[in-house]
Amino acid sequence: MSALDKIKKMFKGHEDQAGKGVDKAGDMVDDRTQGKYKSQVDTAQDKLKQQFGADRDDDGPPRT
Numbered sequence: 001m002s003a004l005d006k007i008k009k010m011f012k013g014h015e016d017q018a019g020k021g022v023d024k025a026g027d028m029v030d031d032r033t034q035g036k037y038k039s040q041v042d043t044a045q046d047k048l049k050q051q052f053g054a055d056r057d058d059d060g061p062p063r064t
Helices: 003-011 015-032 038-052
Strands: none
């Protein structure tokens, strides 16, 4: 089992909190880099949210 699989298992049922954590971490990086890497950080945030299921509604389909 990979580390990402273990993290996904830990976050199961707590997707909203995981999404908030990803947003907060991305905002911290943007703040410390003065927005220099904003597009890369936003892309990473989106991909992490997809991995953790934080981009889904209660019904299951991804948010748009």
